[in-house]
Amino acid sequence: MTDIENQPVRTEVHENTLVITIDRPKARNAVNAAVAEGIAEAVRRLDEDPQLRVGVLTGAERMFSAGMDLKAAANGESASIEDKGFAGLTEAEPDKPLIAAVEGFAMGGGFELALACDLVVAGSSAKFALPEVQRGLIAGGGGAVRLPNRIPYHLAMELILTGEKLTAERAAELGVLNRVTADGAAESTALELAAGISRNAPLAVKAAKRVSRTAARDSEQQAFTAQREEIRALLASEDFAEGARAFAERRSPNWSAR
Known part of the structure; x- marks a missing residue:
């Protein structure tokens, strides 16, 4: 395992897998410009390094992401990157598979980051939501676009229009998740899935x-x-x-x- 510090986004190599960790736990791993740039750079590295086969996206200290950093946004800071979307990922379309390993909350943009990945694993206590309508916005990082294509339309609209939370159990029932794990085991399970993918051509x-x-x-x-x-x-x-x-x-x- 190689550990490379790139605050506020850390990257670690586990065999052929690049683990990308949002590391702003005091801000509930909310996405600001630095996080967006860090994720975009990590995904670029994933796609360009021939030794890397799969990426795992997660958050530090058992918190995936609270979404956009509203304080930073209020100060005029953008959490999007041109042609790559929110957090440098939601419109990026990486060539290699990405697995979201979700613990704690994946709120707003955090949920949208998970939806931008190809597989999603979550701890049993994880919660998901698109609460933007409760704040006068819409889920503009892919939530309103992707969710109706992933689950039945009426169920997607309930989540998009109410902003209510979704438990990991219910998310799995709807087909949003690939695996529900014990709390704290999402990353290790994602790495197991990544290893299975990496064995293939x-x-x-x-x-x-x-x-x-x-x-x-x-x-x-x-x-x-x-x-x-x-x-x-x-x-x-x-x-x-x-x-x-x-x-x-x-x-x-x-x-x-x-």
């Missing part, structure tokens, strides 16, 4: 994410067109040849990401 993992993202956003026909191109490229890759050899030889493949 990195080119195929990125291609699968791109096709799934296209399918969620565009027409079915556009998704199939994109998928054909991805499969054509994968069939010509060294990793596909290695995967076939490893299967025939009954051994684990040695991926080269080429």
Whole structure:
């Protein structure tokens, strides 16, 4: 494990996984400009480093994030980055998978950060909410856009229009979460999921994410067109040849990401 300090966002490498930790516990890990810049830089590193396969996003001291730092916003500070959205992530579309490991509260922008990830793990006491309407705003970091596409429309609208809290148990019932863990175990469970993803061919993992993202956003026909191109490229890759050899030889493949 390598520990790299980058306050107020810390990054640690666990084998092939980059753990990105929002580290402002006194501010309930609220997102200000420095956090947005730190997350954007960490995601850039994740995508550009060939040794890294998966990212895990979490918060320090068992608190995921209270969302936007309203005090910083009142002083004119922006928590968004151009072309990358709130917290440098919600509109960034990273190439590699991201897993949210949620403990405590994921409020407003915190919930939107989790929704921007590909998988979500949460401790059993975690709470989620999009309370922006209670403060004269809307969930503009992806909550109002993504949630109706993740769960039934009427249930999404209840959360978006009331701002009421959602328990981890209910979030799992609705399909928002992949796993509910004991409190304090969200990060370790996310790392287990990341290890499972990392065992697979990195080119195929990125291609699968791109096709799934296209399918969620565009027409079915556009998704199939994109998928054909991805499969054509994968069939010509060294990793596909290695995967076939490893299967025939009954051994684990040695991926080269080429």
